[in-house]
Amino acid sequence: MALLLRLRPGDATGFKFLFSLAFMYALMAALVYCVVHMKFISPLPADAPLDRFSEARAFDHVRVLAEEIGGRQEGRSGLREAATYIRSQLEMMKERAGPNLRVEVEETQVDGSFSMMFLGHSISLGYRNHTNVLMRISSLQSRDTDTSVLMNAHYDSPLGSPGAGDCGSCVASLLELARLIIDSGWVPPRPILFLFNGAEELFMLASHGFMMKHKLRDSIGAFIDVEASGTGGPDLVCQSGPGSWPSLIYSQAAVYPMAHSAAQDVFPVIPGDTDYRMFAKDYGDIPGLDIIFLLGGYYYHTSFDTVDRLLPGSMQARGENLVSVLKAFTNSSKLKNAGERRSLAVDTNKYTDERAVFFDYLTLFMVYYPRRVALVLHSIPFVLFLLAPFFSYVPEPGLQPRLATFWAFLNGVMHHAAGIFLGIIFPVLFSIIRLFFTYPMSWFAHSYLAFFMFIPCSLFGLLVPKTLFNGLSHSKTVSSKKTMKVGHSDEARFWGAFGFYAILTLAYILAGLSGGFLTFFNCVCMLFAWICLCLSDKSYGRESLRSTMFYVIPLVPCLLYSVYFGGLLAQFLIEKTGMMGAVPPPYGFYLADVLVAAVVGVVTGWCFGPILPICDRWLAKSSILKFFLHLTVVTLAISSQFFPYSKDAPKRVVLQHTFITTGGNEIVDTSYDVAVVDSNSMEFVFKHAPKLAKELDVDAGFSLAKADASPEEAWLALFPISSVVTRNARFPAKADAVQRRYSHFPCLSSYKPQTTYEKGSRRIHLELSLGSLEEIWVTVMNITGPLSGWSFADGKPPAPEVPEGGPPSYILRLSGNSTEKWEFWLEAIGEEELRVEVAVLDQVLDERTQTLKGLFPEWADVVSYSSFLSTYVF
Numbered sequence: 001m002a003l004l005l006r007l008r009p010g011d012a013t014g015f016k017f018l019f020s021l022a023f024m025y026a027l028m029a030a031l032v033y034c035v036v037h038m039k040f041i042s043p044l045p046a047d048a049p050l051d052r053f054s055e056a057r058a059f060d061h062v063r064v065l066a067e068e069i070g071g072r073q074e075g076r077s078g079l080r081e082a083a084t085y086i087r088s089q090l091e092m093m094k095e096r097a098g099p100n101l102r103v104e105v106e107e108t109q110v111d112g113s114f115s116m117m118f119l120g121h122s123i124s125l126g127y128r129n130h131t132n133v134l135m136r137i138s139s140l141q142s143r144d145t146d147t148s149v150l151m152n153a154h155y156d157s158p159l160g161s162p163g164a165g166d167c168g169s170c171v172a173s174l175l176e177l178a179r180l181i182i183d184s185g186w187v188p189p190r191p192i193l194f195l196f197n198g199a200e201e202l203f204m205l206a207s208h209g210f211m212m213k214h215k216l217r218d219s220i221g222a223f224i225d226v227e228a229s230g231t232g233g234p235d236l237v238c239q240s241g242p243g244s245w246p247s248l249i250y251s252q253a254a255v256y257p258m259a260h261s262a263a264q265d266v267f268p269v270i271p272g273d274t275d276y277r278m279f280a281k282d283y284g285d286i287p288g289l290d291i292i293f294l295l296g297g298y299y300y301h302t303s304f305d306t307v308d309r310l311l312p313g314s315m316q317a318r319g320e321n322l323v324s325v326l327k328a329f330t331n332s333s334k335l336k337n338a339g340e341r342r343s344l345a346v347d348t349n350k351y352t353d354e355r356a357v358f359f360d361y362l363t364l365f366m367v368y369y370p371r372r373v374a375l376v377l378h379s380i381p382f383v384l385f386l387l388a389p390f391f392s393y394v395p396e397p398g399l400q401p402r403l404a405t406f407w408a409f410l411n412g413v414m415h416h417a418a419g420i421f422l423g424i425i426f427p428v429l430f431s432i433i434r435l436f437f438t439y440p441m442s443w444f445a446h447s448y449l450a451f452f453m454f455i456p457c458s459l460f461g462l463l464v465p466k467t468l469f470n471g472l473s474h475s476k477t478v479s480s481k482k483t484m485k486v487g488h489s490d491e492a493r494f495w496g497a498f499g500f501y502a503i504l505t506l507a508y509i510l511a512g513l514s515g516g517f518l519t520f521f522n523c524v525c526m527l528f529a530w531i532c533l534c535l536s537d538k539s540y541g542r543e544s545l546r547s548t549m550f551y552v553i554p555l556v557p558c559l560l561y562s563v564y565f566g567g568l569l570a571q572f573l574i575e576k577t578g579m580m581g582a583v584p585p586p587y588g589f590y591l592a593d594v595l596v597a598a599v600v601g602v603v604t605g606w607c608f609g610p611i612l613p614i615c616d617r618w619l620a621k622s623s624i625l626k627f628f629l630h631l632t633v634v635t636l637a638i639s640s641q642f643f644p645y646s647k648d649a650p651k652r653v654v655l656q657h658t659f660i661t662t663g664g665n666e667i668v669d670t671s672y673d674v675a676v677v678d679s680n681s682m683e684f685v686f687k688h689a690p691k692l693a694k695e696l697d698v699d700a701g702f703s704l705a706k707a708d709a710s711p712e713e714a715w716l717a718l719f720p721i722s723s724v725v726t727r728n729a730r731f732p733a734k735a736d737a738v739q740r741r742y743s744h745f746p747c748l749s750s751y752k753p754q755t756t757y758e759k760g761s762r763r764i765h766l767e768l769s770l771g772s773l774e775e776i777w778v779t780v781m782n783i784t785g786p787l788s789g790w791s792f793a794d795g796k797p798p799a800p801e802v803p804e805g806g807p808p809s810y811i812l813r814l815s816g817n818s819t820e821k822w823e824f825w826l827e828a829i830g831e832e833e834l835r836v837e838v839a840v841l842d843q844v845l846d847e848r849t850q851t852l853k854g855l856f857p858e859w860a861d862v863v864s865y866s867s868f869l870s871t872y873v874f
Contacts (some may be wrong), residue, residue, distance in 0.1 A: 038313030110209025232311025233295025262515030297575030412496015664747030
């Protein structure tokens with residue numbers, strides 16, 4: 001208060017208004033936090049009524065899958081135990097099903113091969129002996145050909161992870177949903193299929209096997225894929241289609257709707273995929289929804305993905321949504337089987353792939369409208385902007401004053417765009433400057449710190465254009481001031497900001513994207529707020545703070561939604577920066593901070609932009625800009641005191657024990673290959689883990705730039721995920737324990753003479769033995785040379801990888817637990833040799849590697865395994 005007393009009256013009023021806005025936004029942020037963290041959801045206990053979904057009952061399944069059963073990774077016994085547990089639960093449900101229900105349970109083994117693009121790489125995949133568990137619930141009168149609804153979840157988990165969130169929570173949700181259907185006595189009007197597939201983490205293999213070979217695949221009229229990219233929070237519809245009716249059904253039926261069509265604009269560029277791809281895109285055209293837990297990304301694919309990390313209320317909200325949406329799907333007249341969909345597409349052309357626009361408002365309700373309606377609605381703000389000069393007050397009649405007014409509005413657009421641009425640039429510059437004094441990602445374990453760090457400098461950037469104009473206007477002549485006043489009047493600034501959002505709204509829809517509702521909502525609320533401001537002029541005058549509040553209050557619904565959507569986006573990004581990959585220096589050092597700063601800048605501009613054209617008269621003062629500048633400097637000092645990682649926000653490290661073998665029984669060389677996947681390098685890890693450094697003979701002056709780097713082929717077992725482990729180092733290791741444990745190592749050999757054809761091609765018949773390895777996750781082969789065909793993926797190799805200056809190479813991934821050898825053939829053109837590199841990933845660690853893993857800090861999540869590499873020429 002003493003500070004305010006020393007300020008000029010106008011500045012003191014500005015500060016009071018600023019603190020009022022800060023209080024308003026703080027209340028919004030608190031409300032949003034409660035919404036996205038499910039604080040308003042009451043989980044039902046285990047003794048809840050049988051016709052209600054109970055989170056507690058679902059939790060019991062997660063505990064079994066993630067705690068009582070060992071790792072559910074391919075190659076480990078826990079995966080088989082999980083399938084047995086799921087089937088036993090389904091069989092018990094079948095036994096107590098009522099007389100009006102037909103319940104069928106089956107377990108199938110799938111095998112096959114296909115090619116796909118992933119992370120920009122073309123790869124082929126071969127698989128065998130992956131297990132799917134299926135339940136079909138229907139009426140007694142149903143037939144196998146009746147159109148059905150598919151519910152899908154995968155029960156396998158990624159390397160080194162208990163998989164409570166991903167995807168034990170998904171399996172548990174569907175088990176509880178199946179129990180509810182049977183115990184409630186509800187007879188679904190259409191059959192319901194529950195598919196628990198056992199190989200999603202290996203590039204959706206089990207769902208591919210289902211779509212290629214199961215007898216019921218053509219009967220499916222719609223599906224819901226349940227996934228997790230974290231341990232709770234909003235269960236967001238990230239993908240929907242083909243067609244718009246699945247999202248329409250969801251919008252009408254969901255109890256706690258969580259869906260944004262903008263997610264469909266973003267999801268294709270995210271480095272990841274789900275079973276949705278197999279059902280709706282690559283091997284089917286089934287309309288469906290891809291529903292994914294968003295928050296808790298810190299634990300995604302880590303050893304910290306445990307039951308205690310699941311966010312209370314999340315599974316309850318998901319379950320109630322699934323119950324309601326599933327019932328709506330089974331009653332929908334839009335439900336068509338594969339034959340009916342083909343008929344509609346060919347004969348009547350009624351089956352279209354129109355993308356709708358939809359969004360939820362704080363999980364309270366959903367707004368949905370088709371794209372053809374969006375084309376009209378989203379064009380209206382731009383039309384209003386063009387017509388605004390003809391309805392604005394102009395002292396002199398005629399065309400020229402109208403053009404001058406329109407030009408003033410265009411200046412307002414550029415003025416607002418400049419503020420938004422500077423609101424992004426200043427946080428980015430600040431993020432770069434602060435890294436000269438501290439390490440990257442100090443905000444990672446304290447996500448709120450990112451907002452405190454970057455919002456003040458973003459607001460500084462937003463207010464700079466208006467402040468500069470105020471400063472310039474004091475130095476101009478009277479006539480110049482009059483000209484500038486016309487150009488920067490409230491009308492010009494408001495319609496300029498309105499035009500900025502109107503242009504973005506139109507651009508979104510014309511680009512074929514579905515996220516234009518964000519700026520369209522801004523336009524609608526701004527127009528209403530402007531009308532309220534104009535009406536308040538008669539009572540309080542334009543210069544009154546009360547009139548300004550008449551403008552701000554109608555904007556609250558829009559601002560609240562901006563805080564909701566923008567805050568969720570920023571939080572999601574912050575949690576995912578820990579696994580975005582380590583870009584080589586110097587850019588990699590800055591990448592995570594710059595990206596988060598830019599996104600927080602965008603979100604700040606989005607949340608603050610609508611009030612800017614009217615409120616900046618109170619805020620665009622040099623004293624307030626100095627306050628933001630000082631606040632920025634203070635956050636710089638404070639942020640440097642925070643450590644970037646914790647058990648709640650672990651750093652991801654890859655520890656690979658590499659063995660180079662020959663002849664199937666000899667180890668030629670061995671090493672430890674260590675990599676990080678974020679901006680803080682190995683030097684950072686060794687600095688805070690002296691015992692680890694000592695064990696690896698790393699001295700205090702260790703530099704990653706001078707260390708022995710792992711060759712690219714060393715990471716073949718992870719391909720194509722190996723693209724995120726570019727910052728790595730190699731250290732010497734011993735192979736004694738492994739040689740004592742295993743009698744044979746993987747080996748590739750010819751099992752019969754090659755076949756030569758008249759056109760000059762030759763077929764090489766090969767046999768791959770995986771030796772006596774015990775817990776094989778995957779085998780990856782890199783085939784280099786004139787490959788023209790093979791016995792996988794319908795005989796067609798994928799598009800080749802073409803390294804700079806090298807011959808083309810073809811990548812093949814093989815998986816499936818079996819003692820049998822892989823037998824296949826490769827076909828080459830001419831006599832030029834084929835070079836085959838084989839990498840086998842085994843999850844068993846020797847004693848020294850386990851000890852080494854234990855020396856990493858408790859805030860590090862270490863994915864560790866053994867990789868056996870061998871090379872052959874044919």
